[in-house]
Amino acid sequence: HEGKWKLFLFYPKDFTFVCPTELVEFGKRAGDFADRDVVLLGASADNEHSHLAWRRSHDDLRGLPYPLLAAARLAKDLDILDRDEHVPLRATFLVDPQGVIQ
Numbered sequence: 093h094e095g096k097w098k099l100f101l102f103y104p105k106d107f108t109f110v111c112p113t114e115l116v117e118f119g120k121r122a123g124d125f126a127d128r129d130v131v132l133l134g135a136s137a138d139n140e141h142s143h144l145a146w147r148r149s150h151d152d153l154r155g156l157p158y159p160l161l162a163a164a165r166l167a168k169d170l171d172i173l174d175r176d177e178h179v180p181l182r183a184t185f186l187v188d189p190q191g192v193i194q
Contacts, residue, residue, distance in 0.1 A: 097130040098187040102163070102172060104179040106138045106146040112153055115160075122157040130186075132157075137164035137179050 101118060103111040115134055118125075125132055134156075136143075143160040147153045167173040167180035174181055186194045 093131045095129075095189050097128070097189060099125065099130050099132050100161075100163075100183075100185040100187065101132065101134045102167060102170075102180040102183040102185075103134065103136050104174075104177070104182065105136050106142045106160075111136075112150055115156060116152045119156045119158065129189075134158060134160040135163035135166065135180070136160070137167055137173065138162060 099118075101115065103115065105111070118132055118134075122132055138146075139162045143162065147156060147160070163180070164173070164178075170183070170185070172181045172183045173179070188194050
């Protein structure tokens with residue numbers, strides 16, 4: 093995604109009741125973000141297999157227009173990983189085209 097803004101949407105974990113709601117709402121606005129050269133990226137500590145299973149099993153997530161990243165290490169590096177539950181806290185990061193968090 094070189095040369096583009098990136099919006100990282102961290103959520104705690106797959107197969108929860110609240111998380112798909114916000115992910116779907118961002119997905120509905122994906123075109124608005126794309127018009128502004130912003131790439132949407134969902135992220136949690138779950139692995140890629142969990143993400144795929146969740147997307148396949150949840151009607152609202154099947155057509156999600158952006159990827160879900162397995163980002164446990166990134167969440168830890170950003171200090172948003174809950175130390176007891178080992179899941180990311182809800183967090184949103186806007187990263188500029190030079191890779192700087194704004």
